[in-house]
Amino acid sequence: MSKLSREIVGRCAMGVLGLALLWGGFKCFRVGWAIRTDLAEHRGRAYDIDQAKGMGLPIGVGVVLVLLGAPLAVAAVVPVDVFAKLMGRTKNTTLWDNSQSADSLSRWGDMF
Secondary structure (H helix, E strand, O other): OOHHHHHHHHHHHHHHHHHHHHHHHHHHHHHHHHHHHHHHHHHOOOOOHHHHHHHHHHHHHHHHHHHHHHHHHHHHHOOHHHHHHHHOOOOOOHHHHOHHHHHHHHOHHHHO
8 A cells, every 4th residue: 555545544534433423422412402401391491400410421421522533533634744733742752861762672673
C-alpha cells in the first residue's frame, strides 16, 4: 500500500468512527430528553430533581460519546499539522531529557 492510500484509509476510518460516536451521543441525548419530557407530562411541571435521575445516565453517556467522537471527526477532515496545533504541544520528551535511555535501547539490536 502506498502512503497516500494508507492516509485515505486512515482518514476514512477516523471519519466513520467519529461520526458513529457523534451519532450515538446524539441518540443518547434524545433518549435523556425523552425521559425528561415524559416525566414532565405525567407528573406535571413541579417534579423533584430526585425523580428525574433516569435521564442522567443517557445524557452522561452521550457526553462521553460526543467528547470521544468530536476529535476523531475533526482529525478526519483537517490537515495533520492543523490538528497537531489544535491538540497542543506534546509533553513526551523523556528520550531528550535522559540520553542514557536512548543508549540502553540501542543494546536491543545486539541481542537479535
